[in-house]
Amino acid sequence: MKFPVYRPRRLRKNEKLRGMIRETDLSVNHLVYPVFVKEMSEKKVAIPSMPGIHQFSVDGVLKEIDEAIKLSIPAILLFGIPAKKDEMGSGAYDKNGIIQKAVRAIKKRFGDKILLITDVCLCEYTSHGHCGVLKGDTVDNDETLNLLAKSALTHVMAGADMVAPSDMMDGRVKAIREMLDLHGDYNVPIMSYAAKYASCLYSPFRDAAESAPQVGDRKAYQMDPPNEREALREIALDIEEGADIIMVKPALFYLDVLARARQTFNIPLAAYSVSGEYAMIHAAAAKGHLDFKRTVLESTMSIRRAGADIIITYFAKDIGKWAKENSL
Ligand code: PBG
Ligand code: ZN
Numbered sequence: 001m002k003f004p005v006y007r008p009r010r011l012r013k014n015e016k017l018r019g020m021i022r023e024t025d026l027s028v029n030h031l032v033y034p035v036f037v038k039e040m041s042e043k044k045v046a047i048p049s050m051p052g053i054h055q056f057s058v059d060g061v062l063k064e065i066d067e068a069i070k071l072s073i074p075a076i077l078l079f080g081i082p083a084k085k086d087e088m089g090s091g092a093y094d095k096n097g098i099i100q101k102a103v104r105a106i107k108k109r110f111g112d113k114i115l116l117i118t119d120v121c122l123c124e125y126t127s128h129g130h131c132g133v134l135k136g137d138t139v140d141n142d143e144t145l146n147l148l149a150k151s152a153l154t155h156v157m158a159g160a161d162m163v164a165p166s167d168m169m170d171g172r173v174k175a176i177r178e179m180l181d182l183h184g185d186y187n188v189p190i191m192s193y194a195a196k197y198a199s200c201l202y203s204p205f206r207d208a209a210e211s212a213p214q215v216g217d218r219k220a221y222q223m224d225p226p227n228e229r230e231a232l233r234e235i236a237l238d239i240e241e242g243a244d245i246i247m248v249k250p251a252l253f254y255l256d257v258l259a260r261a262r263q264t265f266n267i268p269l270a271a272y273s274v275s276g277e278y279a280m281i282h283a284a285a286a287k288g289h290l291d292f293k294r295t296v297l298e299s300t301m302s303i304r305r306a307g308a309d310i311i312i313t314y315f316a317k318d319i320g321k322w323a324k325e326n327s328l
Contacts, residue, residue: 028316030308031075031311032075032313033317034079035061035064035068036054036079037056038056040055040083044057047207049275052282053314058101062105062110068114069110074114075115077117077164078117080097080102081209081211086125087133089125089147092120095154104158116160117160117162120151121166122151123209124211130213131166131169132169146175148165152180153180161188163176165193168223173243190244192241193249194246195246195254195261197223198217199249200276201250203275204275232260247270248261248271249272250274258271258308262308269309270308273311
């Protein structure tokens with residue numbers, strides 16, 4: 001036979017053809033932009049390990065969210081950093097805590113112009129930096145549940161549109177769901193960090209959120225990176241407990257887990273492209289080793305292709321700008 005029968009290259013000839021058979025689209029509609037709000041007098045403070053990312057005061061955060069809205073970003077994920085921390089992380093469930101104040105201010109200013117998702121965890125608020133309360137040197141699962149549920153309730157009472165527990169305690173989705181159904185709003189969805197790994201990729205975030213554990217690590221509650229089947233089990237449990245959206249985190253090192261989750265479950269799936277992914281791409285681009293825009297777009301697209309409906313990414317504003325210029 002003289003010629004190959006099949007020539008996939010025929011459909012790669014030009015951009016119009018490639019565009020027509022493209023299987024995955026990247027659009028700003030699927031993005032969530034993480035934002036840090038801190039109790040402080042400065043309007044904003046840069047995070048050295050995360051170029052372009054800042055901690056904001058409540059005042060400063062309004063301006064940042066206004067920019068996100070102008071770029072048509074549909075949602076933000078809000079993290080709070082209190083002025084004072086304590087053993088019990090009491091700032092997390094204080095009606096007048098930083099995140100509760102910020103939520104009220106954001107809702108008052110922007111209403112439904114942006115979907116406001118709040119991170120529910122204790123690590124930003126505890127003096128020891130763990131995601132729950134300590135008994136000896138271990139995080140006490142069941143003692144933590146009620147505090148997480150109370151935190152979620154205060155977020156919802158302040159006006160949060162969705163809550164996202166990131167602590168990895170067993171049973172927290174159920175505890176939060178029950179609390180919201182009884183005392184808050186049964187229509188507020190829960191996006192659970194269902195398969196969250198004990199990853200090396202969180203360290204820039206811990207600078208931004210001031211949430212590094214002061215002793216030990218998070219391996220006794222976050223997942224062990226070599227495990228995939230266990231992720232399916234974690235996700236199944238969160239769905240049983242009432243999660244509306246499930247999440248795999250990090251994204252890039254865990255695309256296999258994301259793809260398995262996509263095949264296995266039919267509920268909306270989120271992926272968190274974490275601070276370390278952001279820092280790596282920025283560092284390589286700053287050195288001239290990688291093209292910034294192409295790397296951001298290809299990596300974000302790969303997360304979509306693996307099956308994420310929702311991508312939480314610090315690149316949301318960059319992608320939003322390129323979308324406005326029609327150059328995605
Ligand atoms: C804390 C939390 C972490 C992230 C989101 N919530 C870090 C951690 O578990 O230490 C990571 C986000 C990122 O790296 O961008 N519960
Ligand atoms: Zn935490």
